[in-house]
Amino acid sequence: MAAIEVRNLSKTFLQKDGKVEALKNINLCIEAGDIFGIIGMSGAGKSTLVRCLNYLERPTEGQVLIHGVELGGLSEKELRKERSKISMIFQHFNLLMQKNVLDNIAFPLIVNGTKKKEAREQARKLLETVGLGEKENSYPAQLSGGQKQRVAIARALASNPDILLCDEATSALDPQTTASILELLQEINEKLGITIVIITHQMAVVREICKNVAIVEDGEIVEEGAVEEIFAHPKTDAAKALLYNDGSEENVSPIKPVELLHETEKIRIVFSENSAFEPVIANMILQLHTPVNILKADTKNVGGIAKGEMILGLPENKEIRNAMKQYLRDKGLAVEEVVNNVE
Numbered sequence: 001m002a003a004i005e006v007r008n009l010s011k012t013f014l015q016k017d018g019k020v021e022a023l024k025n026i027n028l029c030i031e032a033g034d035i036f037g038i039i040g041m042s043g044a045g046k047s048t049l050v051r052c053l054n055y056l057e058r059p060t061e062g063q064v065l066i067h068g069v070e071l072g073g074l075s076e077k078e079l080r081k082e083r084s085k086i087s088m089i090f091q092h093f094n095l096l097m098q099k100n101v102l103d104n105i106a107f108p109l110i111v112n113g114t115k116k117k118e119a120r121e122q123a124r125k126l127l128e129t130v131g132l133g134e135k136e137n138s139y140p141a142q143l144s145g146g147q148k149q150r151v152a153i154a155r156a157l158a159s160n161p162d163i164l165l166c167d168e169a170t171s172a173l174d175p176q177t178t179a180s181i182l183e184l185l186q187e188i189n190e191k192l193g194i195t196i197v198i199i200t201h202q203m204a205v206v207r208e209i210c211k212n213v214a215i216v217e218d219g220e221i222v223e224e225g226a227v228e229e230i231f232a233h234p235k236t237d238a239a240k241a242l243l244y245n246d247g248s249e250e251n252v253s254p255i256k257p258v259e260l261l262h263e264t265e266k267i268r269i270v271f272s273e274n275s276a277f278e279p280v281i282a283n284m285i286l287q288l289h290t291p292v293n294i295l296k297a298d299t300k301n302v303g304g305i306a307k308g309e310m311i312l313g314l315p316e317n318k319e320i321r322n323a324m325k326q327y328l329r330d331k332g333l334a335v336e337e338v339v340n341n342v343e
Contacts, residue, residue, distance in 0.1 A: 001068050003163055003195040004030040004053060009062030011048055011219075022048045024219045026062070030212075032162075035189050035196045037210035037227065039242060042201060045219040050165050050199045054086040055079060067162070084112075087156035091168040093148040095140040095155075101127065102136040105155045112159070126154040130184060146177035153184065157192075164188070167199045182209045203242045207231065207302050215239050231302050232270045232334040244268070244311075244338065265321055266295065266338040269328055271308035281310070284327050290320050311338055 006028040013020045022045050030036045040046045051057040053064060055071045064071045069082055095104050105123035110116055127133050130150040140148055149169060156164060166185070170178040186209055189196050198210060206213050206227055214224040217238040223230060234240045271280075285291055293313035300307050314321045328335050 001032065002029045002065070003032040003034070003067060004028070004197070005063075005065040005068075006053070007063040007065070009049075009052060009059045009064065011045075011052060011057060012060045022219050023052070023059075026221055028214060028221065028224075030195065030197060032067075032195055033189070033193055034212060035186070035198065035210050037198045037200065037206035037213035038216060039200055039203065039206050039213060040216035040238070041242075044216045046199050046201075046216045047167055048219075049216065050088075050167050050197065053163075053165060053197065054083050054088065084159050085161050086163045086165060087159055087161040088165040088167065089149070089152045089156050089169045091171045093140070093145075093152045095148060095151060097140050099139075100136065101132065101138050101140070101143070101151050104140070104151055105158055108155060109158050122158060123154070126157055127151075129157065129188075130154045144177070145173050146180060149173065149177075149181055150184065153181075153188070157188070157194075161194060163195045163197065165197050165199070168201070169198070170205055171200070171202070178205070179208070185209060204300075207300055211303065215242065228302050228305075228307075231300070231307060234336060240336065240338075265314045266311055267314060267325065267328075268309060268311050268336045268338050270334040270336075271310075278331070280328065280331050280333065281312075284324060287327070288320055288323055290315050290317070290324075292324065 006026050009023060009026040009028075010021070011023040013022055026049060038046050038049060048057060052059050055064065059072070066082060066086065071079060071082060074082060096107065099107065102120055102123050105126055106114075106116070106119035109119035109122060114122070124133070124136060127136055130153055132147060132150050132154070135143065135147065135151075140151070143151065152169075164185075170181050173181065182205065185196055185198075188194055198205060200206060210227050212225065213227050213230060214221045215230075215236065215238050216222070217236075223234070223236045223239045230239055231243065234243055281292070281294070292315065294310055295313050296309075296311040298309055300309060314324060325335050
């Protein structure tokens with residue numbers, strides 16, 4: 001049974017100047033134990049979608065089922081009980097600044113009726129789980145961003161959830177801290193079997209940790225599938241834009257230098273494990289007696305596997321261009337056209 005199933009979900013907001021369709025006919029199935037990414041540019045609707053998954057936002061139309069239970073058919077009491085199985089972490093941590101780390105984690109347990117001593121004991125175990133056992137008496141102001149997010153994760157785990165929703169949970173962190181948080185989430189998924197849904201605008205986050213991904217644009221899911229497949233064979237402009245602009249530095253877009261070179265045709269190729277050990281580009285040039293421009297070359301971590309990618313500028317001769325693309329495909333490489341107007 002799926003952990004989360006979304007059927008024909010739409011969400012409309014009423015504003016003074018009219019209606020805003022934030023989500024349109026979303027259909028989604030997330031299997032139990034998956035690490036699932038929902039990615040899109042700012043304003044795409046992904047954060048609204050994640051809030052519909054636990055009914056913090058009620059859909060205008062459609063259904064959300066959690067382990068087969070349709071949330072829209074529950075009473076408020078039943079919904080609160082079902083929602084307790086779904087925890088959430090946010091970009092800005094949302095910690096209580098006047099309470100120390102231990103009490104931040106114990107607080108939701110105490111609110112839900114757990115005795116203070118028992119709640120603090122559970123909180124200590126959770127602090128060990130997230131690698132902050134020595135910080136129980138520290139206050140949030142004394143912690144780094146990564147440490148604050150670890151506390152937030154420990155607090156989210158306090159209710160023993162089946163599902164963890166992460167809404168831009170690493171967006172405020174530097175790359176090194178982001179990597180450590182993603183590693184922690186992966187450990188939690190593997191050891192506790194918790195289904196994790198990651199909402200992000202960063203393709204690097206999806207590549208690093210997610211098994212499957214849905215790409216959201218203008219309130220609709222435009223592409224969905226295994227991360228490895230979408231990395232190798234993006235079908236939509238939205239997927240290609242996210243991939244081509246997947247730089248290691250924030251706000252750096254690797255596609256921009258490519259645009260300035262004005263080659264007749266540019267292609268993106270992805271190396272398989274077999275082709276990575278063969279000098280494919282050099283052999284192609286020797287066979288076809290025509291050079292190509294290597295506009296970009298990089299290696300990306302896709303689900304723990306290193307995947308090589310290049311963007312090549314092809315020569316003007318159409319017959320040679322077609323021969324080169326066929327040669328690369330025959331060698332088992334994924335070949336995708338790069339469009340200059342990708343934003």
